[in-house]
Amino acid sequence: MSDQIKQATQEYATRLGDDSVVLGHRISEWVSYGPFLEEDIAYGNVALDYIGRARMFYTYAAELADDGRDEDDFAYMRNDREYRNLLLMELPKGDFAYSQVRQLFADVYYALMLPELLQSKDETLSAIAAKAIKETKYHLRRSRDWVLRLGDGTEESHQRAQKAVDQLWGYTHELFDMDETEQLLADAGIGVDVAGLRDRWLEMVSVILTEATLTVPEDSWAVRGGRIGNHTENLGHMLTEMQIVHRSHPGCKW
Numbered sequence: 001m002s003d004q005i006k007q008a009t010q011e012y013a014t015r016l017g018d019d020s021v022v023l024g025h026r027i028s029e030w031v032s033y034g035p036f037l038e039e040d041i042a043y044g045n046v047a048l049d050y051i052g053r054a055r056m057f058y059t060y061a062a063e064l065a066d067d068g069r070d071e072d073d074f075a076y077m078r079n080d081r082e083y084r085n086l087l088l089m090e091l092p093k094g095d096f097a098y099s100q101v102r103q104l105f106a107d108v109y110y111a112l113m114l115p116e117l118l119q120s121k122d123e124t125l126s127a128i129a130a131k132a133i134k135e136t137k138y139h140l141r142r143s144r145d146w147v148l149r150l151g152d153g154t155e156e157s158h159q160r161a162q163k164a165v166d167q168l169w170g171y172t173h174e175l176f177d178m179d180e181t182e183q184l185l186a187d188a189g190i191g192v193d194v195a196g197l198r199d200r201w202l203e204m205v206s207v208i209l210t211e212a213t214l215t216v217p218e219d220s221w222a223v224r225g226g227r228i229g230n231h232t233e234n235l236g237h238m239l240t241e242m243q244i245v246h247r248s249h250p251g252c253k254w
Contacts, residue, residue, distance in 0.1 A: 005188060008181045009122060010064035011084070012191055014074060015227065017057030018085035021075055022235070023106060024050030025242050029093045042142065046103075049135040056128045076246035080229075080236040087226040088171040090235040097160035100146040102168055107140040108204050109175050109197070116192040125190065144208055151212025162214050173222040175201070 001009070028047035034040030058071035069077075088106065093099050114136055117129035150161040176198040178186070185191030206216050225231065246252075 005184070005190070006064055008184050009125075009190060010061050011181050012185055013057045013061040013064065013125070015084040017054045017061060017074060018083050019089050020050045020057060021054035022083070022085045022238070023089040024048075024054060025238060026089065026091075026093050027099075027103070030099065035096060046139055046142070049132075049139070053128065053132050053135075056131075060124050060128070072246060076243045080231050080239055082229060083231065083235060083239070084227050084229065085231075085235075086171075086174050087223055087232060088168065088175065090226070090231060090238060091168070091171065092234055094164065095160060097150050097157065098164040098167070100143055100150060101161060101164035103139070103143040104147050104208065105168060105172055105175075105205065107136060107143045108201055108208075110136045111140050112197045112200055112204075113192050113194060116197070119189075120191070121189040147208060147214075148212045151209070151214040158213065161212065165209065165214055166217050169217040169219075170221040170223050172201075173219070174224045174226060177224060177227065179227060 024047050027043055027050060030040070030043040031047065032040060034043050054075065055071050058074040061074060062069050062071060088102065091102065094102075110132070114129045114133045118126055118133065120126045120129070147161065150157040152158070176194050178193065178195045182191050182194070186193040209216050
């Protein structure tokens with residue numbers, strides 16, 4: 001592996017880890033606040049899936065960096081400007097409809113992206129994808145069912161779901177952006193050309209939203225910047241809470 005590819009792969013693994021840990025934390029904020037017990041447990045399980053995924057990506061990033069850092073350093077010792085997660089993942093949990101619509105958008109994305117990552121020439125990335133694919137099938141089934149129930153439910157649930165779709169839509173464009181790092185790895189057969197997933201994602205999401213009696217928004221606005229460290233204020237507040245114990249007791253093991 002050349003130094004250029006190694007550095008790009010380390011950055012790529014870090015990005016994927018950031019996406020997972022941030023979304024995992026947002027999902028975990030629903031624990032003890034779910035609408036009923038089974039859903040409360042389901043939220044906890046999905047959050048753990050994403051945190052576990054983040055650990056694998058961070059461990060690999062630390063291995064490639066080879067500078068003494070470990071997975072905890074990546075998760076807890078970087079500030080918001082050093083994080084490279086997609087903006088969609090960091091938005092507040094909002095109400096139940098908001099979280100479920102965001103989860104649907106993310107789940108369809110991963111349902112398309114992970115099978116491509118499974119084909120990676122990088123054995124570690126491929127192995128992580130193999131494990132995550134199994135989890136994502138469950139995640140998508142769950143989020144799809146909830147969006148259908150909310151969209152085609154009561155007048156209030158429909159309005160809340162439609163409001164969530166409209167508020168989140170502009171953040172989905174960033175899912176399919178490619179910069180030099182990702183293009184380099186895609187050309188090398190290591191990373192995923194996510195730009196090529198946009199049409200399939202839109203088709204799958206549109207079918208689900210239509211079935212849920214929800215309207216697919218027009219592409220009238222888009223927000224980007226997460227991959228270069230430009231985040232909403234929400235990430236800084238989230239990291240303050242997520243990192244406080246580790247930063248207060250550096251080096252502590254339990």
